Amino acid sequence: MTELDLQDLLASTSYDPMIYWILALLGIPVLSFFTSGSMKKLAPSWSSGLLGLNTLIAAYLAFQHWHQPEVLIKAPWFELGDTVFNYSFLIDRLTLIMLVLVNFVSFLVHVYSIEYMRSDKAKPRYFAYLGLFTFSMLGIVVFHNLLFIFIFWELVGLSSYLLIGFWFEKKSASLAANKAFIMNRLGDAGFLVGLMILYTQFQTLDLRVVELLMGFSEIEDGNWVITYLNAGEIVTHAIDSRWLSAAGIALFCGAVGKSAQFPLQIWLPDAMEGPTPVSALIHAATMVAAGIFLLARVFTLLDGQAMEVIAIVGAITAITAAIAALSQFDIKKVLAYSTVSQLGYMTMAMGVGAYNAGLFHLVTHAFFKAGLFLTAGIIIHQLHKLETDEVKFDAQDMRVMGGLKNKMPLTFICFLICALALSGIPAFSGFLSKDAILLNVHAWAIEKGGGYYMFDLMAFATVILTSFYIMRVVFLVFTGSFRLPKLSNSPDIENGLKEGNKWLTTPALILTALSISLVFGFTMNAEHSWFSESLITPLTEVPASFAAPAQAALLASAGDIHAVITAVSIVLALAGLLSAYLLYKPGAKLAERFDEKREPLSPLVQVSFYHWYMDVLYTHVILKFILTQSKMLAWFDEKILDGCVNQLARAQVVLAHLVSMFDRFIIDGFVHLTAYTTGKVGQLTRSIQTGNVQTYILSALAMLILLLLWFAF
Amino acid sequence: MPVEHLLFLGAALFCIGLLVVLTRKNAIAVLIGIELMLNASNINLVAFSHFDPDMLQGQIFALFVITVAAAEAAVGLAIVVKVYQYFQTADLDQLNQLKG
Numbered sequence: 001m002t003e004l005d006l007q008d009l010l011a012s013t014s015y016d017p018m019i020y021w022i023l024a025l026l027g028i029p030v031l032s033f034f035t036s037g038s039m040k041k042l043a044p045s046w047s048s049g050l051l052g053l054n055t056l057i058a059a060y061l062a063f064q065h066w067h068q069p070e071v072l073i074k075a076p077w078f079e080l081g082d083t084v085f086n087y088s089f090l091i092d093r094l095t096l097i098m099l100v101l102v103n104f105v106s107f108l109v110h111v112y113s114i115e116y117m118r119s120d121k122a123k124p125r126y127f128a129y130l131g132l133f134t135f136s137m138l139g140i141v142v143f144h145n146l147l148f149i150f151i152f153w154e155l156v157g158l159s160s161y162l163l164i165g166f167w168f169e170k171k172s173a174s175l176a177a178n179k180a181f182i183m184n185r186l187g188d189a190g191f192l193v194g195l196m197i198l199y200t201q202f203q204t205l206d207l208r209v210v211e212l213l214m215g216f217s218e219i220e221d222g223n224w225v226i227t228y229l230n231a232g233e234i235v236t237h238a239i240d241s242r243w244l245s246a247a248g249i250a251l252f253c254g255a256v257g258k259s260a261q262f263p264l265q266i267w268l269p270d271a272m273e274g275p276t277p278v279s280a281l282i283h284a285a286t287m288v289a290a291g292i293f294l295l296a297r298v299f300t301l302l303d304g305q306a307m308e309v310i311a312i313v314g315a316i317t318a319i320t321a322a323i324a325a326l327s328q329f330d331i332k333k334v335l336a337y338s339t340v341s342q343l344g345y346m347t348m349a350m351g352v353g354a355y356n357a358g359l360f361h362l363v364t365h366a367f368f369k370a371g372l373f374l375t376a377g378i379i380i381h382q383l384h385k386l387e388t389d390e391v392k393f394d395a396q397d398m399r400v401m402g403g404l405k406n407k408m409p410l411t412f413i414c415f416l417i418c419a420l421a422l423s424g425i426p427a428f429s430g431f432l433s434k435d436a437i438l439l440n441v442h443a444w445a446i447e448k449g450g451g452y453y454m455f456d457l458m459a460f461a462t463v464i465l466t467s468f469y470i471m472r473v474v475f476l477v478f479t480g481s482f483r484l485p486k487l488s489n490s491p492d493i494e495n496g497l498k499e500g501n502k503w504l505t506t507p508a509l510i511l512t513a514l515s516i517s518l519v520f521g522f523t524m525n526a527e528h529s530w531f532s533e534s535l536i537t538p539l540t541e542v543p544a545s546f547a548a549p550a551q552a553a554l555l556a557s558a559g560d561i562h563a564v565i566t567a568v569s570i571v572l573a574l575a576g577l578l579s580a581y582l583l584y585k586p587g588a589k590l591a592e593r594f595d596e597k598r599e600p601l602s603p604l605v606q607v608s609f610y611h612w613y614m615d616v617l618y619t620h621v622i623l624k625f626i627l628t629q630s631k632m633l634a635w636f637d638e639k640i641l642d643g644c645v646n647q648l649a650r651a652q653v654v655l656a657h658l659v660s661m662f663d664r665f666i667i668d669g670f671v672h673l674t675a676y677t678t679g680k681v682g683q684l685t686r687s688i689q690t691g692n693v694q695t696y697i698l699s700a701l702a703m704l705i706l707l708l709l710w711f712a713f
Numbered sequence: 714m715p716v717e718h719l720l721f722l723g724a725a726l727f728c729i730g731l732l733v734v735l736t737r738k739n740a741i742a743v744l745i746g747i748e749l750m751l752n753a754s755n756i757n758l759v760a761f762s763h764f765d766p767d768m769l770q771g772q773i774f775a776l777f778v779i780t781v782a783a784a785e786a787a788v789g790l791a792i793v794v795k796v797y798q799y800f801q802t803a804d805l806d807q808l809n810q811l812k813g
Contacts, residue, residue, distance in 0.1 A: 689811065689812060690809060690812055691808075691809030691810060691811040691812030692805065692806065692809050692812075693743075693805055693808075694734070694735050694736075694743075694805060697734060697735060698735055701731070701735075
C-alpha cells in the first residue's frame, strides 16, 4: 500500500528549458529527412551538416549536464475518457551517452556516405532515410514513456527496412528488407504484450511511474498485487504472479527482435544487402543497440526469471553466431555474425545483472564495429572501382581480396586496431568491456552453480572464436597476395587499386582512435574506467521474492578471481589470434587454397557456413508448417465454410423457386381469374352498346311494347 | 266522319314514320320519319279535340307541336350537316363511334 496518488505521479512537471534542446535534437534529423529527399546535389552535405550540428548539441548537452541531476519532463499528450496519456523525457547520463553515440556515429556515417554514395543516383533518398533513422533512434533514447519508446521502436524498424531495401531493384535486397521487417515484427508483438501487462497492472506506461509503483507491488498468495490511490480512491489490482516474469520476458522479446538475438537473429546477416555505411550505422552501432538500451531502461522491472532467460538467450546467441562467423566468405557476413555474437554478449551481461558492463560493451562495440564496417566499406568501394565490363566479381567476397596491406595501409591499420578491439586484446576498448562481462558472467555462474557453468563456458569459448574469426579476416584480406588478378586472369588489374580518399578514411580513423582503451581510462580494469564509474546500476524494483540477486554482492565475493578471469580471457584471445595466424598466414595451407574453395564439404564447417541451418530451419520447418497450416485452413475455408455458404445459397434459391411458383400459379391465378371474369362481363355488357341509333330506338320500342303488354295483362 | 277513321290514319302514319326511322340508312330520311311521327300525333291531337267543349285545346297543342317540330328539324339538320362534315357520310350504319 502506498500513499502515492497516480494522478499526482502523472501530473506535469514544471517548465524546464531542457525541452528546447530535446526538441532541437529530435527536430534537426526530421528536418534532414523532410528536406534532403527533395534536394539533388546538396543533399549529402546538407544532411551531414545538420547531423554535425546535432552532434554538437548532443556533445554540449553532455558536457553541461554530466554532473547535473537528471531532468525529467512530463506533460499530458492526449486524454481518452478519464485516462490521460503522458509523454515524458528523461535526460540522465545514459541518455546523454546514447545521444552522443547515436549522433556521432550517424554523423561519421553521413560524412563517409558522401564519398561512398557519390555515384548513386538515389542519394537524396538515402540521406533522407538516414535522417529518419537518426530521428527514430533519438526518440527511443530521450523518451521515458514505454508507449513512445514503442512508437519510435517501430519507426526504427521502418527506417531499417527502408535502408536495407535501399537498392530495392535487387531482388535479394528487397527480400532481406522484408525478412528484417517481419522478424522485427515478431519481436515487437512480444514487446506489445509486455506493454499490455504493465498497463493492466499499473494503468500507465510512464516508465518512472511504473518503476515507482513496481517498487510498491507485492507478491501475496501467488498473486502480484499493487494497491495505490487514483484521484483519492484506493485501487487494488492483482494478477497471477507469473505475469510479472511474463512482462519481463515479453519486453525482452522486443529486444530479441531488434538486437537480433536467438532465435530471431537470422535477419541481421541478410541485412548486409543494404549499403555498407548503413550496416555500420544501423546493423552494428545503433539500431541493434536499441534492444540493449531498452533492457537497460526496463532493467528495474525485470525479475529473476526473466533475467535468467535473457542471460541464456544471450549466451546461445553469442556462441552460435561466433561459430557461424568462422567460415564465411563474404567480409560483411563475418562482421554481421560478429555483431550478432557481440550483441549476445551485451544481452548476456544485462541478463546476469551487469548493467554497466552491458552498456559499456554497447558503446565500445559501437565504435569498433562501426570502424570495422567502414573500413570493410572502403575495401568494397575501392574494389568496385576495378570492376569493368570484362571483369566481374563480388566485391564483398574475401576470395578476391588478399595482400591489401600494401595497397591500402591506412585501411589496414584501422581494420587491425578495430579487430584487436573486437578480439579483446588489452590496450583496446573491447578488452575492457568484454572483460567486465566475462567477470560478471562468471560470478553469476558461480552463484547459480551446476548447469549454469555451461553458459559461462559458452561466454569464454566465444572469446577464442571471436579473435579467431576476425584475425582470419585480417590475414585473408590484408596479407599474402592479391587473388583477384589470378582469378580474373587480368594481371594489370591490381594497379588500379588505391587507398580510399579522405572522406572515407577520416571517419574510419576517428572510430579507430575511439577503439583504444585509453579513451575510457588509463586502466586494465573496466570498473575503473570513467564509464563504469559514472553509471550507477539501478536497483531492482520487483518484489523481493521474485528479484534477481544483486550483481554487486556477487561481484564482491568473486572479486578475488578478477585477475584470473582477465588472464584467461587474454590467453583465450591470444590463442584465437595465434591459431588464425597459423592457419591463415601467408603460405599456410588454408590460405593458399582459399581462393579455390567454393563450398565447405565437411559437415561441421557446413553447420558454421549455413549458420546452424537456421534459415533452412525457418524455411523448411516453420515456414512449411505455417504454409501447410494455411493450406489446411484454406481447404477448410474453401470446402467446408464455402460449401456451407454455397449449400445455403442453393437451398435459398430452391425455396425462392417454390415461392415464385406459388406466386405465379396461385396468387397470380386469382388475380388473372378476377381480371378475366371482369373482362368477360364487360364484353358481355358492351355488346349491347352497338353505337347504332336505330338499334337503340328499336330496343326502346320493344321495351315499350313489352311494358304496355305487362300493363295490359 | 267518325273519329275512328282519324285514329286509324294517325296510327298508320305513326307506323310508317316509325318504320322509316328504324329502317332508313340516311340520317335525313330518319329526320323525315320523325316528322311523320310528329304529324301522326298532331292528327291524334286534332281528332281528340273534337271531344273538347271548346274544341280548341288539341288544336292549339298541335300548333305548338308543329313549332317545336320546326325547331327540332332545324337543330337536327344542323347536327346532320356537322356530322356529314366530320365523318364525310350521313349513313347511320357507319356512325357507330359509340359502339362499346
